[in-house]
Amino acid sequence: MVGKYRGNRQAITALVRETEVHRDLYVDQELFELEMEQLFANTWIYVGHDSQVPKVGDYYATTIGKQPVIMVRAAEDSIKVLHNRCPHKGTRLTGESCGNTGRFFRCPYHAWTFRLDGSLAGVPLKSGYEGTSFTESRAARGITAVRHVHNYRGFVFAKQSDVGPGFEEFFGEALSSLDNMIDRSPVGRLEVAGGVLRYMHACNWKMLVENQTDTCHPMIAHQSSAGTAVEVWKAAPAGTKKPMAVEIYGPFVSSYEFFQTMGIRVWDNGHGHTGVSHSIHSDYSAVPGYFEQMVAAYGEERAKAILGENRHNTVYFPNVMLKGPIQLLRVFKPLAADRTLVESWTFRLVGAPDMLLERTVMYNRLVNAPTSIVGHDDLEIYERAQAGLASDGNEWINVQRLYVADEAERRNVVTDGTSEWQMRNQFRAWTKFMTMSL
């Protein structure tokens, strides 16, 4: 079947206007498949953190777009990302989401074995392939490895296509948010810790990504949760110490002015962040002993610079959001045009007090769990948007707020915190990476 968009650069490009995008970006299944083939192949996709695979043979099974992959520690100093598919019949090689495979992957179907770099190690009853030119077969090449893998200070990204920019070029100055998160450890190292929250969303994955820099919704959509928290806390007897949970909820219902003045920074290739000058994480209580550890590690000036950075949400295009000040990373995993799995991961700052992880873990629970009263209202809004887009009354979504005529030409800009510039930035990157191999 010939679709509307496959191979049609012009039709795809026409979906993104300067201040509007077409609803097909959210509802069209063909376009979704093209996103998986083009956008998720030409960009660097987050796979996992190397602390998830500390020992040789450790693996973590995940997905890039819709494709199953394995991140494996192939050697002390080498992490590979392999397609999670036996080259024989296609069987997925791992059952568990993580574990240690020893020195080989062994397919549970016919016991073909593979070295940790994916190469074929053995086939039972191999005589059956003699004289069949087996060595020239695709299967004999072993498990297909994802071609481009980059481990940036523990964060492993992969790019499937040879097209598209290199790692440093793709992320550019946006890496400063990851750097700040990592530098918050006195020894400059993070570990995945605290468990993962997995929340199923019946909406398009991009709605979640756009919402990360949407600063005009918290005081509306989260009035019911954060606003109630503030109200309930008012009844506490004077002089009661404000609990960590109220410190976390409260800032969600900050004023428009708070969000306007926090600023948004927009980077190339769809990356950007809210909270240039301050954020909802700025006023958390100090954790005893932590600042002293940071000063001992970095010196006072540098420690203050690291901790003075309070970026709110950093979007790593296409599908990751990072909160450096609380060491939290969310992955928006696309499953279908109207289905997204949200995974929210947290990290321990190695060498820092446990109370920091405790706060991070609490934040994750209060905001990102399937049982979160903040998450409930966000998901309700996304699902209503997904339903509303079925209307033929208007096929366009508006992203015009604080539009600047020449903004597509401008680089690494800081702007008003309530601007939709970063969303427009994401859509420009969307067009670029959807069409660059066409």
Added chain:
Amino acid sequence: MTPTDQQLIDFVVREARLLDQQRLEDWLELFTDDGHYWMPVEWGQSDPRLTTSLMYEDKLLLKIRIDRLKGRATYSQSPKSRCHHVLQQPQVDERDEEQRHYVTWTPLHYVESRGDQQTLYAAWATHHLTLVDDALRIRLKRVDLVNCDAALGSIQLFV
């Protein structure tokens, strides 16, 4: 007073009934002042502090949750959710009269519905009960979903 096994069982059954009838203020009164509601996210999870959970809420957080359910701007409750518990007979696992500490274990099925959607969950509830002024109160209600680590949709009421 020393509660009989039957009184412990009746307490757990009534607790579920208050949830089903959404008498949530009455339900909250069943907790001690330092009581917690805990729904782990990991199988066999032992720590609620440095490992996240689906819920780990003290009375303040539970009150916020209950007040929010009544709010007019609570979009995810328009339309409102309903819930339904089916309990297996609770079993009394521990009795410590000196410490006034009683533990029950209750397998259950829980249904939450909203609009045209209805979702079934299976769980075990572990109640850690005590006596306050001769009345049974919850120190800890732990709810272990059989699929606690699955990718779940919204659970908006209380299992």
